[in-house]
Amino acid sequence: MTTEADLQSLSLSSPSVEEPKKSKKAVKKEAAKAEKLLKRQQFSSASPSSVEVTAVDDADDLFGSNYGDVPILELQSKTVTGRKWTVVESMDAEMKDHSVLVRGRAQTIRAVGKNIAFVVLRERGFTIQCILTAKPDFVSKQMVKFAAGISRESIVDIEGVVSVPEKPITGASQQVEIQVRKIYCISRAIPNLPINIEDASRSEVDLEKADKMGEKLVRVGQDTRLNYRVLDVRTPANQGIFRIQCQVENIFRQFMLSEGFVGIHTPKLIAGSSEGGSAVFKLDYKGQSACLAQSPQLHKQISICGDFGRVFEVGPVFRAEDSFTHRHLCEFVGLDAEMEIKEHYSEVMDIVGRLFVTLFDSLNQNCKKELDAVNMQYPFEPLKYLRNTLRLSFEEGVQMLKETGVEVDPFGDLNTETERKLGQIVKEKYNTEFYILHRYPLSVRPFYTMPCADNPAYSNSFDVFIRGEEIISGAQRVHIPELLITRAESCGIDVKTISSYVDSFRYGAPPHGGFGVGLERVVMLFCALNNIRKTSLYPRDPLRLAP
């Protein structure tokens, strides 16, 4: 389990690490050693005959130079040929009879007798069927045999001609085939993979069907997937999920920029003492006690007091909580925003409403392929949302719950179950699975939340829900030092410990508010996935710190 740290401790490709110098002798010794290794590796295959990668030179085979394992030397940036590469995703019937050069993974390899082999080549989740047929003019039996012997998930280069089959292809995403002329193996995968990509890609529907029929299909468990994430993320659904996630962030950023927000970066290492609470990760910082930021709350507020007007940040946030739920992580990506308020916290809710309608619209329009890929494995209904985001007050929410027989404390918080219940009621009544609940009781919000003007038992705060689960908390903040102190005291906080925070508001502070969103939750709930570990590339929970 020390791999990454030890690796990290070596100089990585980064600007500020400078390596110790080595003696000339050591340099020469190393060079000789590397050269020796290279020669050995080359020797194991035949030497290349041209700029083009070649590997086998069987005297019995006229086409010996058209297939083989590529020697290491050829993969060390030896030459620039300028050859054109075709992307699997782009291949369709319009390319009929074109010669193509493709690099991808051998997803499945199947030989039919000694004369035919099929290789399904996969590139970034898209697949194409490649066919080797032994023919006197192009392809030898030895070449078919070589192809048939390639291990699954190996990286291969294939040159060939595009053909269009008469029947639709079911075993690959692209509806054309490649008649193979050359095939080279760039990197061989070990024969026994810990995860079979076919198993990892299987639809939940097929698994359930098989269960009902009493058939046994391999179901790859969540932990196994995460242990071998390097294989797991190769499935079309995972390729889709993380491309969607990238788009969510991108749309967020572009929307915020268009609204005059400035993107900032606040420190993740912050001063802290051992009294810092149980939910923070603590560490030693050059002799000072420090902790990892649980949110950019303080620094984004300082930035507002520092005249940036409107700021946003995308960055990691750290929670040392022992939560083992489907929706908590110890490290996740926060999308945070803070803005001056002219009059009312509804200005913040306006931003949230428009942001998410823009986001949902854009995902539905621009991520069709990715959403389809997710849907194929994990079927879900598209999210229902209104053009003008529904806003309900907390009091209204409590009343709606009461009307359906669910009693909740009108000055308490909603729990996960009542949130979900309210989500159902709202969906039935308003036909939306995305809405804002605002004016929460003051007592269930952090001390820096602004109380309501008309009733200080409530606060100028809101939560936002997708499919009955909370994804955003937001509020107007207290910008008045005296009120902040009163509120802190009411919440039992030692005011001395927050004096520098309070002081930030003594140099003139505009009224302001903001919100925080969890990136992984947005993706999880938009796609109705059942676990946040599915939308975190390398998730961290109380038990998982690798890979």
Add this chain to the structure above:
Amino acid sequence: MTTEADLQSLSLSSPSVEEPKKSKKAVKKEAAKAEKLLKRQQFSSASPSSVEVTAVDDADDLFGSNYGDVPILELQSKTVTGRKWTVVESMDAEMKDHSVLVRGRAQTIRAVGKNIAFVVLRERGFTIQCILTAKPDFVSKQMVKFAAGISRESIVDIEGVVSVPEKPITGASQQVEIQVRKIYCISRAIPNLPINIEDASRSEVDLEKADKMGEKLVRVGQDTRLNYRVLDVRTPANQGIFRIQCQVENIFRQFMLSEGFVGIHTPKLIAGSSEGGSAVFKLDYKGQSACLAQSPQLHKQISICGDFGRVFEVGPVFRAEDSFTHRHLCEFVGLDAEMEIKEHYSEVMDIVGRLFVTLFDSLNQNCKKELDAVNMQYPFEPLKYLRNTLRLSFEEGVQMLKETGVEVDPFGDLNTETERKLGQIVKEKYNTEFYILHRYPLSVRPFYTMPCADNPAYSNSFDVFIRGEEIISGAQRVHIPELLITRAESCGIDVKTISSYVDSFRYGAPPHGGFGVGLERVVMLFCALNNIRKTSLYPRDPLRLAP
């Protein structure tokens, strides 16, 4: 110094923290307390007479409702009036005679007798002169007195009419004035500020002139600035710097997306042991030893082996080094990229070259105001760069240094001084301050750097320089497990400790390479600033963990 941590430990506006419930009694008690405070605060000013903010109701003053301190209650999202606000930056002569409503800071306040007061109002670095003239129809002497008594940096709302003065205005950025009709103070700054914004904004040129003349002007030191960053960032130069930084990131992201890169987020908490080296921050992770990632190196490589093809990441990187230079930080923002290579690491250099030409072009075109603001305080010459980025081999660089009498070890690394010297030579010879130096000696690069095909004493690696300082390191990586082990052993690394890293390449690994850039360095060097602390919003160095 425990402020932030303690603050953080309280429930922040974030999705996954759930607050403990309070009893109804406690809730009511709190509400009563808050209400009491509010009443007290209100009482200190007069009660508002309408939806509009009002504060003073002096029986002797007909215009008593046109000025005053706004009571807290009015700042608690009491009403939505829909009033239109004008942005200072947008104000010009075309708005002559228009009525405007503006919120900003009272940067300077000057009374001329009892009848006239000038307030320079600042919003996000832009300033406008506002004039109060006691006249029977609009403005009372009491109002002038009120304005004259506002403390600097206070937040004020001003309503008035735009006028165009005959002479150019030198004390403000906008060339129009506001004839004030109403003025309300939203948030008063304490009278004695630790930093005077005028001092903090003073041009280096003026400071040098004053020095030469023997005059004494206040020069605000770097540490004082950082201690009171909330004030320091209000200067026009700082407003410019962080808006430029936001644009650098934005252009980077848009360029990478346009080139087919997928934005990812890798974990900052990684498994680690105490042998992890001195340059890492270590911490306890639920009983496991962990450390903070020094770069996303490992995870971006896994992501390439996970079929994402091309990935990038923007995120914090952590270095526990004791560097006290002008260009090192313990936490900074890394712009990282990793991509499949078809043939040659020049494919990575192609991306770098085009990325930066796009970046420089875009900054010059779209950040004129921000660059001017920086230039006003810290004068600099625009960066010289070529349309096609110059590439020199390390050998050529060594030769060029030799020709000017600078001897360097041909298999050693360049130090900061020789890098700067080479930068000068390159600038003179090629008229560019941005170039790539590639084919570094293998021995000065990390073990996972791919050796050159033609001479294993060199490597498929590169550094990139702006104004003679390194901003990027990049390379082709070793994707072949056996070669990786040999290289690690050559570098004296215990291969057992990196076995899971090596294993990532056993399931089929495409040739790949990448690079890492420090965001703060790019901004620092583009603007020729002398210290990286100027381009980090809340910098962290071995001695600084606050604010």
